[in-house]
Amino acid sequence: MSMETTIQAALVTPLIGAVLIAFSGRWPNLRETITLVTAAILFMLVASLYPEVMAGGRPSLVIGEMLPGLRIVFTVEPLGLIFACIASFLWIINSLYSIGYMRANNEKNQTRFYVCFAIALASAMGIAFAGNMMTLFIFYEALTLCTYPLVTHAGTDKAKKGGRIYLGILLTTSIGLLFLAIVWTWLIAGTLDFTPGGILEGKASNLVIGILLALYMFGIGKAALMPFHRWLPAAMVAPTPVSALLHAVAVVKAGVFTVVKVVVYIFGFDFLSGLGSADWLLYISGFTILAASIVALRQDNLKRRLAYSTISQLSYVVLATAILAPLSIVGAALHIAVHAFGKITLFFAAGSIYTAAHKTEVSQLDGIGRRMPWTMGAFAIGALSMIGVPPTAGFISKWYILNGAFDSGQMLAVAVIVISALLNAGYFLPIVYAAFFKKENEKPGQDNHGEAPLSIVIALTVTAAMTILLFFFPGVFIDLARQLV
Amino acid sequence: MLTQTSILRVVSKLLIPPIMLFALYVQFHGDFGPGGGFQAGVIFASAFILYALIFGVDNARKATPAWLTRLMLASGLLLYAGVGVVAMLLGGDYLDYSMLSSDPHAGQHLGITLIEFGVGTTVAGAMITIFLIFDGRLRAEKED
Amino acid sequence: MQTFSGLFNYWVVIILMMMGFYMVISQHNLIKKIVGLNVFQVSVFVFYISMGKVKGGTAPILAEGIEIYSNPLPHVLILTAIVVGVATSALALALTVRIKDAFGTIEEDEIEALEIEDQAKNQESLS
């Protein structure tokens, strides 16, 4: 199969899957088999692109002209491939998990759920492979819209409110800021293609570049840079598989992915580091890391705590990008992958607890580790990865980011990373401690529960295992990430 | 109804035919002197309206039933548009009267006459319709 | 003096126009509004017709020994405009008749009150 066909197939497969799922809604088993098969095919397609890209190839696919002089183009480059790989791989596991979760919790409208999920993945692929900013923006918006039904899945007033915040912030930032930035870039540069080295150099005054950068960074609301972060906790009303794959992996990573992509391919980081217009980005992302961690400390709802942790971890990527050192960019790309595995494990665990014990608050988790050893074990691994303790993958990406920060002498960034590691420990370790070592405060009439359904346990074990494996074999992603610089 | 007044009745009976004739004169003399379809149509309609005023709307309706006025409305317009189309079919542009006859002058003459006749028919139809409809409303109210 | 007498026809037009316009805006009776609209339109007819007059010219009918004719084109135009105006008036009157049937009044403020009632009724029937 030629590379063009593969790209095409990778984009179309989830959509075909969505259609098939929609038509097989009446037979749940068939429906879920289709989901799994689609996910597997998608991953294989994405993986088959790997050798070509490693060899330095940049397969590209032109769909057609959208506006005069503006084409819809897909180009596979290392960063996009990393993103596509994790998203498609985790989709398989997440589907497995969804099956257990959705059935065990008797959720309504399951067909819609799977259909939207598949469309969301298609949009994520579009973002990953986008060859110019226009294409990326199209799929960026599509991703927002097709996840909206997932966020409001429950249909309750609370879900509605969450959905409003979700959509409100994401659409406001993207239409209000990002859109302006893109049009402006087009006007200045005459192109929107992602070009190594950037397209803006020498085309506009420093002031304009500064404003543009701000428009981009805040416009990419999915990166959850403060003050536009509130959609992420709001999105936690969604069923847990959604929070797990979309709000720990696909959607938020699409955000930081776009940030990295804009900095590397639109501005060009040599150009940007020469300007010094990016310093403020360092402060904002550093502030977001710390502030979100502190807020996370005070959250009792487990999923909300995870959400704030995500916000802070996302800003690691932005911070790493803002350092503008080669090593830190590699770190940023790595962190996209590494955080995905860790955070999805944590969310899987949260969903598992909810399914088995119907508990959602941190304070209820005392002693639960003994009833759900697999779940809480995986949770512990995920937590360690968040903090950045070896032998979990989190260590590797932080290592690169720290190295980059040292190289360029950004001591502030170093300080932020160290403090936040402490804060992470502060809000994750007590949970692990309470789960395993505190006594269960059993209330009368509470039923005895054990582990969650098998498919859930399998899913979270796999992701936890991956988190550790990545520590030992990070080469897959590092080699790709190194091609960026 | 004013039928009780015999003077009115007699005078109007005498007047109505000349009014109609005058309307036709205005209609067909339109291309030589002042006149034309609009005026003729109104004058023609006024004859009917006078009749209706004196002898009652019911009688007038007998003379010009609803379908007839509607037909007048439509056919006048069709005649107008039709002349244009015929000119077109004969190879000219739309409403190019010169095509209507082998002699362009005769064609012009024929064309304008036909068109004005169409206008007259429609205008007369419209005037009569408006009058009769408004009257119909008034009587419907009285009956309530 | 020249501004007044020389542009006499325009003064007439303007006065008529403003009268008509004022009637349309200020009157609450639907029929009176239509009358105002007609006055307004008539001012435009006068404007066109007076515009076509050529000093010393006669009516534009071919006759021997006459050299100067008034411009017939504005007259023709305004003939069309008059027909349009008549149609508009007829339609407006017909609408007024139906409004009278439906609302029982042709005073605008009373109609508005009734419309607000309608609105309230609609909302009641839904909640």
Place this chain on the structure above:
Amino acid sequence: MIATQLPILQVILPLIMAPIALIVRSPRTVWMLTLLVTWITFCISLTLLMQVLEGGTIVYRIGGWAAPWGIEYVLDKVGAFVLVIVSAIGSIVMTYARRSVEAEIQEDRIYLFYTMFLLCLTGLLGIVITGDVFNLFVFLEISSLSSYVMISLGKDRRALTAAYRYLIMGTLGATFYIIGVGMMYMMTGTLNMADLAVLIPSIADSRTIQTAMAFLTVGVCLKLALFPLHLWLPNAYTYAPSVVTAFLAATATKVAVYVLIRIVFTLFGDVNILEGLGVQNILMALAIVAMFAASIMAIYQDNMKRLFAYSSVAQIGYIILGLSFASQVGVAAGIVHLFNHAIIKCAIFMGLGCIALRVGGVSIKNMYGLGYRMPWTMAAIVIGGLGLIGIPMTVGFVSKWYLVRAAFEQDMWIIAALIVLSSLLAIVYVWRLVEAAYLKSAPQDAAPISEAPLSMLLSLWILALASIYFGVDATTTMNIALDSADTLLNGGLQ
């Protein structure tokens, strides 16, 4: 032979069919005849567009009389494009109309509706194609008078007052226009657009011409419902039968915008009135006020038809804003939004028509749970709504893209920001509908309803898909718009 006669056929076909409809009267037959005519006009307009794109401006002389004396029909790129919009909407609305009309209009008046529809179509097509300012007035009144009648056919008694108010405002607007025409004739002695465009520059400084300009602009702005002159629009759209709303929303105001384009860029093309006389600032300010005020009004409406009527006022603001930039990109944005908005609004109002047919009302409370009860209809409306917001891959995105670009080109950053800000307001009112339809459940005692009839759904979805297609592949529309903007800015009809 027939190819050279197309410009006139375009106008007289519906004109001839109107009296025939009056005679035939059987609703079914009349509908079929109308349908046939509308589709033929659509085909003709497409052919004309091809001809214009290939061979340049088409000129047709009525009765064979040459230009300054006779009436000319002139079709350039903008004209041909708008012609396609009007006739396309006409044919699709007609395909949709039968069931909706049967449900919403008294049976003995149905033939009247079709007659008026045909006349209105004649008028609108005529406005676009004519090259004579007075002839334009006549067509304007033909279309207006017939649309007053169509609006008054609505079931609610408030339709009557809405039609009455529209009539008063519309007639004032038309009379203003004719005053302006009179003044221009006084100064130039011609009514032909191309002639006027040549003669006006030399006398542009005279007060008469400037007054004429003022009268023309205000008159036309009344017709196109530019913000402070929009008062007739919300009621008229709300209480008119659904078909009428769909048709008028997509065509009537658009054609009025076309007239404004003709005045500003063709008649006064060489004078540059936009900058010279400060018209630009006025139009721009009004357009922006329209975008915001009308969008905010829309947010507070409970009746969906009224909500989208206000949204129309806001969208007209976008179009006028585009034109007021007076740059190629800006004018092209205006023209392409003309097309895009026509598609979107027609689709939305058709969808509301389907709902009115099945549910019986279009209040926000009627929308509860409709996402599940009428999935196809609702999905199409949502696609339209996304277009209003300007989500990528819908037509709304394309127009907004070019509007913002035009603003940036002239360094009007604030205006660019205002454009996107106002489209955020669109999110609010569109999402009110989405939440009602998908996140509220239908009342317990709601009667079971089925999806709208196929003929209606089909036309609805043609438009919904068109709004996506022309959003994904906007090269065709955009190239035409850019081309016509170029022609307009460089002399217009020649």
